[in-house]
Amino acid sequence: MIATQKNSQLDRFRWIPLSKSIPQADTGEEVIQGLAGNPKTLPCRYFYDDLGSQLFEQICDTPEYYPTRTEQGILERYAPEIVKLTGNCELIELGSGSSRKTRVLLEAYGQLEQPLYYFPIDVSEGILRSTALDLLNQYPTLRVCGLAGTYEQALAELPSSELENRMLIFLGSTLGNLDQSERDRFLTQIQHALKPGEFFLLGVDLQKSVDLLEAAYNDSQEVTAAFNLNILQHLNQQFQGNFDLTQFQHLAFYNPVEDRIEMHLQSLINQIVKLDALNYQVALQVGETIRTELSHKFHLPILELELEHHALHPLQIWTDARSHFGVLLCQRQCTSLDCP
Ligand code: AVJ
Numbered sequence: 001m002i003a004t005q006k007n008s009q010l011d012r013f014r015w016i017p018l019s020k021s022i023p024q025a026d027t028g029e030e031v032i033q034g035l036a037g038n039p040k041t042l043p044c045r046y047f048y049d050d051l052g053s054q055l056f057e058q059i060c061d062t063p064e065y066y067p068t069r070t071e072q073g074i075l076e077r078y079a080p081e082i083v084k085l086t087g088n089c090e091l092i093e094l095g096s097g098s099s100r101k102t103r104v105l106l107e108a109y110g111q112l113e114q115p116l117y118y119f120p121i122d123v124s125e126g127i128l129r130s131t132a133l134d135l136l137n138q139y140p141t142l143r144v145c146g147l148a149g150t151y152e153q154a155l156a157e158l159p160s161s162e163l164e165n166r167m168l169i170f171l172g173s174t175l176g177n178l179d180q181s182e183r184d185r186f187l188t189q190i191q192h193a194l195k196p197g198e199f200f201l202l203g204v205d206l207q208k209s210v211d212l213l214e215a216a217y218n219d220s221q222e223v224t225a226a227f228n229l230n231i232l233q234h235l236n237q238q239f240q241g242n243f244d245l246t247q248f249q250h251l252a253f254y255n256p257v258e259d260r261i262e263m264h265l266q267s268l269i270n271q272i273v274k275l276d277a278l279n280y281q282v283a284l285q286v287g288e289t290i291r292t293e294l295s296h297k298f299h300l301p302i303l304e305l306e307l308e309h310h311a312l313h314p315l316q317i318w319t320d321a322r323s324h325f326g327v328l329l330c331q332r333q334c335t336s337l338d339c340p
């Protein structure tokens with residue numbers, strides 16, 4: 001019995017390691033660019049090694065970090081409406097992680113009793129594979145195709161459609177980690193990855209009181225601090241570095257000029273850090289910081305204009321009662337390029 005169940009699960013499981021996503025292939029170019037920059041920065045995707053992905057799941061359970069549970073509440077309430085507006089479609093999720101919130105959508109689309117296709121995309125192979133097997137176990141008719149790599153790579157290498165329509169899903173306000181120009185490039189990639197009539201489901205954290213925002217990134221159990229420091233541990237492992245985590249401290253504050261939370265790691269001493277695999281070293285002064293993450297907080301009317309500019313028309317927008325978080329269902333519009 002177990003054998004046949006396993007077989008049916010494996011029949012419903014596909015795995016695509018995206019070309020340049022193999023760690024050995026990571027030249028560390030972006031790391032050097034960031035550490036050589038002014039201010040010094042690190043790409044936030046290095047947060048998500050297996051330990052980092054687990055720490056992020058723990059952050060979602062802290063009382064201060066409201067985004068995940070608020071978004072989950074919105075999806076639980078409006079998933080049937082989303083299904084009604086889109087009809088059956090392939091679900092392609094960027095940065096899927098544990099697919100904690102996506103299960104709400106899988107349940108709702110499962111009610112259609114039609115073929116169910118889910119394409120989770122994540123840089124962290126461990127959480128992608130374990131989540132996929134868990135979902136196959138939980139949803140006996142679900143077909144899963146895991147894409148291991150960054151969403152830039154995934155959008156460039158999406159497999160061909162199995163169903164009439166598809167929806168790209170980008171939850172958790174990960175859009176907020178991109179600065180203005182990166183966001184523009186990303187939304188252009190979304191525009192090009194979708195055909196007119198296809199859908200884009202977007203979850204974004206909205207502007208609110210600074211106290212609430214800063215508390216969410218400075219939780220009292222210090223899980224966010226551990227998550228932030230772990231980026232140095234990941235670089236040590238991947239590039240034979242000698243970052244001493246005890247010589248750095250976590251900093252997270254709201255930057256009102258840019259409407260964003262910024263996370264930094266502050267050097268507690270004057271130090272020189274080496275990344276032997278990259279044949280690179282960097283000097284840090286006491287008090288100097290490395291910026292590890294931006295988390296932009298959105299104002300819906302401005303975001304709607306940005307989306308329209310990329311032929312992504314918001315069909316429906318749902319928020320929670322306190323307008324702390326927003327979920328936007330957008331439909332790709334025709335442009336003069338696609339529908340002359
Ligand atoms: C998953 C990227 C949206 O920016 O709020 C949580 C990651 N960083 N606590 C965010 C995060 C610090 C989170 N995103």
